[in-house]
Amino acid sequence: MKEYTQEINITDELMSHINEIISHYPEGKQKSALLPVLHIVQDAHDNWLSVGLMDKVAEILQITPIEVYEVATFYSMYNLKPVSKxxxxxxxxxxxxxxxxxxxxxxxxxxxxxxxxxxxxxxxxxxxxxxxxxxxxxxxxxxxxxxxxxxxxxxxxxxxxxxxxxxxxxxxx
Ligand code: FES
Missing domain, CATH: 3.40.30.10 (Glutaredoxin)
Incomplete structure (x- = not known):
């Protein structure tokens, strides 16, 4: 399977939005923020998620990459390769x-x-x-x-x- 790469750019503004979403969940339950975090990260990266970007999300949420892949590959709203405008x-x-x-x-x-x-x-x-x-x-x-x-x-x-x-x-x- 072809692997697509993209430039990963978690800006300070994006990071503070991610932290704001994480703050809605109890301490230690940051995994619950995965869906909304994937949405905003995808929006900030031309509407798609590379493996590298999903790995970055895993790192931010302190979960394993496979936990991100499982979710991102299940829902059609997450795009795993470059998409049209x-x-x-x-x-x-x-x-x-x-x-x-x-x-x-x-x-x-x-x-x-x-x-x-x-x-x-x-x-x-x-x-x-x-x-x-x-x-x-x-x-x-x-x-x-x-x-x-x-x-x-x-x-x-x-x-x-x-x-x-x-x-x-x-x-x-
Ligand atoms: S059948 Fe439900 S929105 Fe089209």
Whole structure:
């Protein structure tokens, strides 16, 4: 398996945010902060986690690297290799599929000229299928960054992609 490397940059600001999260848990239970810490560390590193970065998180939380790998490989919200700037995560579970989610994902792939899991040559877009995102009544839906885009249609996809190209879209809350 190819190993990807990235520059690890735990700034003072990031470290104080990590410590603030750790402080929410009882003394000696810093492992409980693992999920939120992985989120902010990933956000600060182009939205993905290399093995080296996961090892750094293990060191900070004083746990073993395998404890970090177990969590990071289980949840689809953690990316273990470089990702596109705009990752369109389509729900592919029943309610969204019934409402045309798979067709919409195909439409988006065709529009961008990529297959699910691929990244456009300019590094801007990727299309990923994920399991239920808990917005079943609003399908078909997708997640982009921290935000949900609901009741999606091909026309709304066109607008969303254009907004991304114009850098006119917010990724983080
Ligand atoms: S089935 Fe799509 S959000 Fe639940």
């Amino acid at each position: 705009y990752m369109l995560e389509f729900c592919r579970t029943a309610c969204c599929c019934i409402r045309g989610g798979e067709d919409l994902m195909d439409y988006t792939c065709n529009k961008l000229g990529i297959k699910p899991g691929e990244i456009t040559p300019d590094g801007m877009f990727s299309v990923v299928g994920v399991e239920c995102l808990g917005a079943c009544g609003y399908g078909p839906m997708l997640q982009l960054g921290d935000f949900y885009h609901e009741h999606m249609t091909p026309e709304k996809i066109d607008v969303l992609i254009e907004d991304c190209k114009q850098q006119n879209i917010k990724l983080h809350a």
